[in-house]
Amino acid sequence: MTDVLITGASRGIGFALTREFLARGARVFAAVRDPDRAPALAALDTDRLEVIPLDVRSQHDIDAAGELVAAHCGGLDLLINNAGVLLHSARLADVDGKQMLDLLSVNTVGPLLVAQRFLPLLRPAARLVNITMPTRSLGDLTRAENHAFLASRYALNALTRMIAVELTGTGQVVAALWPGYLRTDLNDHAEKATPLDEAIPGVADRIEQLGSADHGACVLPDGTHFPW
Numbered sequence: 001m002t003d004v005l006i007t008g009a010s011r012g013i014g015f016a017l018t019r020e021f022l023a024r025g026a027r028v029f030a031a032v033r034d035p036d037r038a039p040a041l042a043a044l045d046t047d048r049l050e051v052i053p054l055d056v057r058s059q060h061d062i063d064a065a066g067e068l069v070a071a072h073c074g075g076l077d078l079l080i081n082n083a084g085v086l087l088h089s090a091r092l093a094d095v096d097g098k099q100m101l102d103l104l105s106v107n108t109v110g111p112l113l114v115a116q117r118f119l120p121l122l123r124p125a126a127r128l129v130n131i132t133m134p135t136r137s138l139g140d141l142t143r144a145e146n147h148a149f150l151a152s153r154y155a156l157n158a159l160t161r162m163i164a165v166e167l168t169g170t171g172q173v174v175a176a177l178w179p180g181y182l183r184t185d186l187n188d189h190a191e192k193a194t195p196l197d198e199a200i201p202g203v204a205d206r207i208e209q210l211g212s213a214d215h216g217a218c219v220l221p222d223g224t225h226f227p228w
Contacts, residue, residue: 001048002026003073005065007056007114008083010038012184013131016200017080022046024204029069029076031056031083056083056110057102066117075123078207081111082131086186087148100148107152112159124171127210130160132176134218134226157218157228164216173210176218178226179203 004021008014009030018030022044031054032038041051050072054065069076084107089095111130122128135154143150157176164174180203183193199221206223218226 002077003029003069003075004078004080005029005031005069005076005118006080006082007031007054007110009051010041012186013179013182013196013200013203014080014082015040016196017082017204018049019044020200020204021078022048026078027073029065029072031065054114056081056114057105059113062113062117066121069118070121075121076118076126077123078127078129079115079118079122080129080131080207081114083107083110084131084152084186085149086146088145089147090145092144092147095147100151103148104152104155107149108155108159111156112163115163122172126172127207128163128167128172128174129207129210130156130176131179132156132160132218133178134220135228137228160218161216168215173212173215175210175214175216177203177207177210178218178220180221 004026006014006018006028009018010032018028021028027048029050029052030041031052033055035051035053038051052065052068054061085103087099087103115128133153135157160174160176167174180199181193182199183189183195187193202221206219206221218228220226
């Protein structure tokens with residue numbers, strides 16, 4: 001049985017991936033800030049689902065989740081860092097420093113600390129996947145909105161690459177994955193975005209197909225690599 005941990009699993013992409021991997025026969029550790037506020041997960045009737053409290057801003061929660069996973073199955077085949085938040089800003093004057101620091105703690109520092117804690121639990125051929133967005137060369141960057149979110153993705157992608165460099169030769173695969181423009185809370189369920197039910201089976205396929213050639217890369221929905 002494949003053992004999977006997914007952060008930010010109460011809704012959106014995280015919930016859809018949880019449901020998809022359960023349908024594929026995996027045991028899923030669905031990590032959420034507050035299990036009591038995750039009714040959709042509670043409605044999934046399967047003994048292969050473990051809903052665990054995990055606020056990625058809390059080292060205590062991260063450590064407790066690691067102990068729980070170790071006690072249940074001893075290790076993971078797949079770790080998906082999916083938890084993320086968005087702060088809208090149309091110009092520099094809109095950026096709030098405290099709110100930006102909190103966003104960075106969720107979108108960037110959180111995935112790093114989760115990876116750090118669970119690294120000893122990753123099995124020899126495990127995959128560590130950070131859900132992200134492609135980040136252009138800074139020389140090609142023309143956007144001037146959503147400053148905190150964009151900065152968090154640049155930082156997460158750099159850290160993903162650094163973790164991949166450290167784990168080169170271990171047989172484990174570390175990759176950043178852009179699932180595509182999907183209809184979620186982050187984009188207010190934009191009409192132009194692809195519905196989750198339509199996209200997620202392909203996203204799960206892409207994750208399962210990750211191999212040594214994808215190590216350290218930003219993988220796009222069609223399997224190609226974004227030239228970052």
